[in-house]
Amino acid sequence: MRTLGIIINSAYVRGLIGQAIFTFAGIGLVGGIRSAMGLETNVEPGVVLGAILGVIGFLLFAGVLTDWLKWIAGKKTPLRHGVPEGKPGWSRYLNVDVNHKVIGIQYGYTSILVLLVGGIFALVFRLELAQPGIQLLDAKTYNTLFSAHGIVMIASILLGVGAMTNYLVPLMIGASDMAFPRLNAFSYWVGIPAVVLILSGMVVGGWDTGWVGYPPLSLRAPLGVVLFLMGFYLNGLSSIASSINLLVTVSFMRAKGMTPFRMPIFVWAAVATSLIQFTATQTVGVALTLNVMERVAGLTFFNPTNGGDPVLYQHLFWFYSHPVVYVFVLPGLGIISELLPVFSRKPLFGYKWIALSSLGIAFVGFLVWAHHMFTSGMNDALRIPFMMATMFVAIPTGVKFFSWVATMWEGKLSFETPMLFVLGAISVFLIGGVTGPILGTIPTDLHLHDSYWVVGHFHATMFGGFIFPFFAAIYYWFPKITGRMYKESLGKLHFWLMVPGFWIMSLGQMQIGLLGMRRRIVDYEAVLGVQGTQVLITIAALVIGWSVLIMVYNLVSSARSKEMAVTNPWGSRSPEWQIPYPVPEFNYDVPFEVVGDPYDYGLDGSEYVHTQAAPVPSGD
Amino acid sequence: MSAYTKAQPGSHHEAHDEDRAHELPYATQVRANRLGLWLFFISEFFLFGALLITRFYLWNVPGVGQTRPELSQELGLITTSILLLSSFFVYRGETAMTFGDRKTFTQSYLLAALLGLLFFVGVVVMEWNLFGLTLNMFGIEWFGHLKPSDGVHGGVFYMMTGMHALHVISGVGLLLIAWNRGRKGMYSVERHWGVEGIALYWHYVDVVWIFFYPALYLIGKAV
Ligand SMILES: [Cu+2]
Numbered sequence: 095m096r097t098l099g100i101i102i103n104s105a106y107v108r109g110l111i112g113q114a115i116f117t118f119a120g121i122g123l124v125g126g127i128r129s130a131m132g133l134e135t136n137v138e139p140g141v142v143l144g145a146i147l148g149v150i151g152f153l154l155f156a157g158v159l160t161d162w163l164k165w166i167a168g169k170k171t172p173l174r175h176g177v178p179e180g181k182p183g184w185s186r187y188l189n190v191d192v193n194h195k196v197i198g199i200q201y202g203y204t205s206i207l208v209l210l211v212g213g214i215f216a217l218v219f220r221l222e223l224a225q226p227g228i229q230l231l232d233a234k235t236y237n238t239l240f241s242a243h244g245i246v247m248i249a250s251i252l253l254g255v256g257a258m259t260n261y262l263v264p265l266m267i268g269a270s271d272m273a274f275p276r277l278n279a280f281s282y283w284v285g286i287p288a289v290v291l292i293l294s295g296m297v298v299g300g301w302d303t304g305w306v307g308y309p310p311l312s313l314r315a316p317l318g319v320v321l322f323l324m325g326f327y328l329n330g331l332s333s334i335a336s337s338i339n340l341l342v343t344v345s346f347m348r349a350k351g352m353t354p355f356r357m358p359i360f361v362w363a364a365v366a367t368s369l370i371q372f373t374a375t376q377t378v379g380v381a382l383t384l385n386v387m388e389r390v391a392g393l394t395f396f397n398p399t400n401g402g403d404p405v406l407y408q409h410l411f412w413f414y415s416h417p418v419v420y421v422f423v424l425p426g427l428g429i430i431s432e433l434l435p436v437f438s439r440k441p442l443f444g445y446k447w448i449a450l451s452s453l454g455i456a457f458v459g460f461l462v463w464a465h466h467m468f469t470s471g472m473n474d475a476l477r478i479p480f481m482m483a484t485m486f487v488a489i490p491t492g493v494k495f496f497s498w499v500a501t502m503w504e505g506k507l508s509f510e511t512p513m514l515f516v517l518g519a520i521s522v523f524l525i526g527g528v529t530g531p532i533l534g535t536i537p538t539d540l541h542l543h544d545s546y547w548v549v550g551h552f553h554a555t556m557f558g559g560f561i562f563p564f565f566a567a568i569y570y571w572f573p574k575i576t577g578r579m580y581k582e583s584l585g586k587l588h589f590w591l592m593v594p595g596f597w598i599m600s601l602g603q604m605q606i607g608l609l610g611m612r613r614r615i616v617d618y619e620a621v622l623g624v625q626g627t628q629v630l631i632t633i634a635a636l637v638i639g640w641s642v643l644i645m646v647y648n649l650v651s652s653a654r655s656k657e658m659a660v661t662n663p664w665g666s667r668s669p670e671w672q673i674p675y676p677v678p679e680f681n682y683d684v685p686f687e688v689v690g691d692p693y694d695y696g697l698d699g700s701e702y703v704h705t706q707a708a709p710v711p712s713g714d
Numbered sequence: 715m716s717a718y719t720k721a722q723p724g725s726h727h728e729a730h731d732e733d734r735a736h737e738l739p740y741a742t743q744v745r746a747n748r749l750g751l752w753l754f755f756i757s758e759f760f761l762f763g764a765l766l767i768t769r770f771y772l773w774n775v776p777g778v779g780q781t782r783p784e785l786s787q788e789l790g791l792i793t794t795s796i797l798l799l800s801s802f803f804v805y806r807g808e809t810a811m812t813f814g815d816r817k818t819f820t821q822s823y824l825l826a827a828l829l830g831l832l833f834f835v836g837v838v839v840m841e842w843n844l845f846g847l848t849l850n851m852f853g854i855e856w857f858g859h860l861k862p863s864d865g866v867h868g869g870v871f872y873m874m875t876g877m878h879a880l881h882v883i884s885g886v887g888l889l890l891i892a893w894n895r896g897r898k899g900m901y902s903v904e905r906h907w908g909v910e911g912i913a914l915y916w917h918y919v920d921v922v923w924i925f926f927y928p929a930l931y932l933i934g935k936a937v
Contacts, residue, residue, distance in 0.1 A: 166891050168898055173737065273738070273746040338753045342746050347738075372753060376760035384768070384873065393862050393869035395772065401865045406771050410764055 104188035105156035112155025120144030192275035198261025205253035212246035236616035238300030268349025281336035288328035295321030309396035337368035351688035363428025366452035378414030412463035423559025437513035438505030442693035454490035484534035511585030515566035523558025547607030573659040577675035591641035599634040780934030783867035793836035800829035827889035
């Protein structure tokens with residue numbers, strides 16, 4: 095009963111109630127004004143205002159804005175820490191909490207939940223594609239499902255990135271928390287109404303634009319497209335806030351002796367990611383805003399019949415949406431670099447090169463966006479420079495691959511589940527990487543554009559760059575987070591189901607793409623000769639889905655087990671593994687000092703973090 | 715410092731004696747705030763930059779070059795002057811605060827907020843002509859005639875001025891909050907990050923307009 099009470103009174107439930115109330119209030123308000131003014135019936139302006147108010151309602155009811163509102167009223171608001179009095183420890187995770195570890199875990203389970211939702215969408219339309227002709231879905235539903243699959247997965251990945259950076263970075267640099275804990279909570283919580291908006295867009299007519307929302311199609315799509323665009327925008331807002339927070343944290347809150355080139359390598363990846371997030375995200379925000387305004391407020395930007403230009407949207411959109419691919423993969427590549435030395439018992443090869451290659455990828459990533467637009471009708475003179483710039487991405491990425499191979503070379507490799515996922519990530523990201531230049535090259539892209547080859551390519555980059563490393567990170571830090579060890583046998587089963595499943599799916603997608611299978615089409619001709627592969631892809635997707643469920647079961651059941659894990663099961667040198675479970679509220683009760691390089695595994699007498707004997711100095 | 719002691723039974727994470735013991739020292743927190751705010755400005759630079767790019771992209775007519783809508787030049791000049799004047803008062807107020815002159819600070823911030831509000835009215839009520847009025851006095855067209863539906867000229871003009879006005883009106887709110895807190899004596903010579911941060915924000919919004927104003931009112935051939 096008490097448990098139920100806590101759940102009903104949680105920030106999630108309160109927030110959703112607030113969102114519902116404010117949304118309908120907004121719709122009613124605009125509807126009332128419009129009918130009073132005698133305007134024609136059009137629900138969209140009301141839906142837009144309702145969506146905006148709904149988000150505010152969510153944040154208000156959930157309690158995200160409470161401290162700031164008190165501050166405006168001229169009250170002092172000390173940060174609330176620890177479990178609220180008289181409540182069980184787990185209730186923290188269902189409410190607004192400012193501790194970065196709590197927020198990191200909130201990001202984590204939300205990411206997995208959203209991943210499962212997006213996965214189910216994919217499985218449904220994969221079943222449809224297993225045979226030519228129309229069996230399960232009509233074209234409209236199919237369009238909505240693949241569009242939602244794209245954006246829901248992006249939301250999931252952004253949440254997963256937030257999980258890793260929020261939980262790990264303050265621990266790794268020896269900070270007590272993030273620099274702006276309230277903003278940190280805001281960044282997480284604003285993502286929840288965003289997902290609600292996207293999912294409710296599917297109910298009110300859906301939309302058929304894919305996750306890119308190109309006009310003029312988006313100007314004619316059903317009402318759902320408006321909610322999709324606004325949900326997308328909110329995800330961006332969350333990204334901007336959390337990335338600024340992270341950059342400030344890393345700038346000012348590092349432990350003594352932790353110079354930039356002595357930070358754990360994942361922190362470099364997180365910094366490079368944040369540099370992209372806090373800048374490029376604004377331009378997609380503009381693209382989405384203009385799109386909504388054109389639809390709802392009658393402004394003209396993109397509609398050629400009124401003198402607009404749809405290519406402009408693509409420029410603004412891809413200026414973010416290419417770099418954001420590196421937001422998805424850089425943290426994952428950081429995880430690979432972080433874990434390989436631990437499981438190879440050897441120093442990370444070329445630490446500085448790896449660190450700088452993350453920045454290099456982030457930088458070059460800003461110069462390549464128009465490789466998505468070779469067929470858009472943009473100025474021909476732009477094509478060659480963008481093709482060249484695209485090829486340059488291979489250089490910093492290649493640095494990482496060579497370093498990984500050199501790190502493993504002659505190492506004492508052991509193959510626990512996290513290491514398996516790291517190796518899986520490298521192999522999958524490699525196939526994703528080498529299939530990219532074919533799309534970045536103009537003549538081949540003209541042929542392969544909008545084909546299933548593209549689908550195969552980016553699923554390989556997303557799985558290799560995010561999914562596999564994210565799962566590796568979950569297994570690896572699970573003992574740190576829960577104090578329990580996951581079940582190794584189930585972890586291995588997960589891996590050995592997912593790897594072949596993924597290879598079949600991704601290579602199959604590329605193959606049917608070469609044979610002429612288009613993206614985003616509900617049906618195909620039997621004469622294409624792709625049906626056998628389509629069946630294989632569908633089966634592989636189901637296997638991947640089941641393997642993820644095995645992971646969820648493994649994590650949940652292991653977290654409840656009585657047996658405690660040892661403090662440092664992997665023999666890591668990273669500071670977070672030097673302190674026992676549970677990690678104190680403010681991470682390190684006794685501060686540590688960095689006295690050596692982070693990855694000198696196997697070097698006798700080398701030390702990375704040195705814990706001082708002195709007690710914590712208290713505050714200012 | 716011991717005022718915040720509280721027990722936390724059943725906690726996963728060990729309870730700590732002093733809640734505030736781990737908060738950043740004020741000087742560090744202010745440095746962090748400052749960097750955070752500047753990063754936010756860089757971020758917003760991409761927002762306003764994208765809008766400017768939109769303007770130069772869409773208002774470029776092949777064979778003609780850059781164009782702009784026919785606007786009331788006098789009205790634009792007046793609103794711009796008001797905004798710049800408000801920035802001066804914010805500067806005056808912030809400087810006064812660093813010297814502990816609370817009266818000048820509150821006066822200046824209130825005046826700046828009112829000027830900001832006047833600018834907002836100048837854009838949204840007069841230039842947008844929210845209520846569909848006409849007034850010609852001293853040979854000046856006091857209410858604009860460009861409509862949001864007037865092709866790319868209307869669209870871009872309303873979007874850019876609207877996005878900027880949104881920043882102005884939130885800035886006015888922030889100035890008033892600072893004014894109110896200042897009135898209550900919540901700032902001191904040593905601790906007045908709020909005053910400083912809001913001043914920076916207000917100057918930033920002004921600088922944005924310094925780029926927007928010529929882009930909207932001056933550059934290109936009026937059509
Ligand atoms: Cu790209």
